[in-house]
Amino acid sequence: MGLTQNYDNLPMNWVGDWAGRRAVLTPRRTALYDSFTKENYTFQEMNDRACRVGTYLTDVLGLRKGDVITLICRNRIESIDLYLACGKLGIILAPLSQRLKKPELDDLMARLQPGILFHENQFAELVSTLSVPPSVQSVINIDDDQSIFENVILKTDPREVNIPLAMNDRCLYVHTGGTTATPKICIVPYRQMVWNSFDILATGLVGLYKKVLITFPFFHIGGWNTFTPLFHAGVTSVLMREFNAGLVLELIHEGHIENFGAVEAMLQFLIAHPKFGETDFSQLKTITTAAAPCSKAVMQTFLDKGVPISQTYGMTEAGPSNCAYIARSDSFEELLANSASIGASMFHCDAKIIDQESGNEVKPGEVGVLCLRSPHNFDGYLHDSERTRKIINQDSWVYTGDLAMQDQNGLMFIKGRADNMFISGGENISPEEIEHALMKHPAVAGAICAGAPDPKWGQAPVALVMFHAGQNITEDELKVFCRDLLAGYKIPKHIRPVTELPLTGAGKLNRQAVVTMFS
Secondary structure, three states: OOOOOOHHHOOEOOOOOHHHHHHHHOOOOEEEEEOOOOEEEEHHHHHHHHHHHHHHHHHHOOOOOOOEEEEEOOOOHHHHHHHHHHHHHOOEEEEEOOOOOHHHHHHHHHHHOOOEEEEOHHHHHHHHHOOOOOOOOEEEEOOOOOOHHHHOHHHOOOOOOOOOEOOOOEEEEEEEOOOOOOOEEEEEEHHHHHHHHHHHHHHOOOOOOOEEEEOOOOOOHHHHHHHHHHHHHOOEEEEOOOOOHHHHHHHHHOOOOOEEEEOHHHHHHHHHOOOHHHOOOOOOOEEEEOOOOOOHHHHHHHHOOOOOEEEEEOOOOOOOOOEEOOOOOOOHHHHHHOOOEEEEEOOOOEEEEEOOOOOOEOOOOOEEEEEEEOOOOOOOEOOOHHHHHHHEOOOOOEEEEEEEEEOOOOOEEEEEEOOOOEEEOOEEEOHHHHHHHHOOOOOEEEEEEEEEEEOOOEEEEEEEEEEOOOOOOOHHHHHHHHOOOOOHHHOOOEEEEOOOOOEOOOOOEOHHHHHHHHO
């Protein structure tokens, strides 16, 4: 036999078995601090829980490699239990956002065809309304009065369930917004999670810390993109069920965390909280921002507390971490001077900025579309080869859709979008999805939506609507109508009636005109 041609296709015992490997290497080191229960868990204890959950998944529920389970849950330890157990068995975890509404969740469930639906008791009412596909053999409430997870699943006699997996085997299905009304489901292989960890560690964003708070939700890749490198590095993850500014400040004050990731809106919530002024920041070493560069005003507030801020950038399809601004000196003035920059591409990531028409690279100082390539590219969109071909080419370059410019020093700056999507508080939002929802109201003849500048969220959805002749409806009534169709963050902040929708010279909807009207 010759040498293996492609190690990414070679099943190996360690792939996915994060819990088992850490339990062997550092069994008594603290893996997790749960800020809700105030309990600590060692890596050995996390592996024991993963083995018990894995045994239940395979021996009781009959799940096998390649099967899918969905999860509607906040950031609880049970989410991590399932993630680590699925990694041992090659079961694909598909976390779903509890912020979505029934039509959005029904669409995702129909495409995912999961075998099991796990959910938190807090979302039992939402789950009861869903059109669960026939593929679902069990719906399991993880924390109701019967407490099946605690009293049954975690009481299962554990055995070593780990099977060899290849780096190209599927780890997660992660839904993400985009430029159409239908959410995309990203295929995330183990290769992507492993190489993304390598990049975060090699770039120096994690390894210097002992305790890191996970702020991003597990229904986003950002949550797992934080947890996995921490687990790989043997760093303690600090868990909070959902973002709570008062709790974050309490954890900082008590010295429980040395670093955390955030979008700027989270930092604004911290600054506005009554506890901010009295919080002791001496144990907090850095903050890492994502989704969009942090404004100078917010950055200055934390610099005044002695806390530097590192900027990062990425997208689920290409990373999810691809670029970072690493301070080139100890000067806070340097950070402020480059506050608008996403820095340079990470250690194992290529980046180029191309002309949208020709596809050729642009010169420094010129604006083009940012493209990324790395071993942590995703494996395409589930059951959607056409959309996959539009975002990744034959040379594995991922087309981000973000307009960018690189200066003479190699620093990159995001200048906007080449398509219609916008980002609000770290969430990708498709204006078409909002327009489709508005036009489901019988009084609405036409609608146009865009992301307008917003001091808290960066951008917020706003809309213009055109009514059918003789019909009218108030802004508040339209917002109430949208609540049954859209997640809360997608509901337009402002809706104005117009007699005609703004169009470009080519007759297309002019979303920039909408932005101008609301700016």
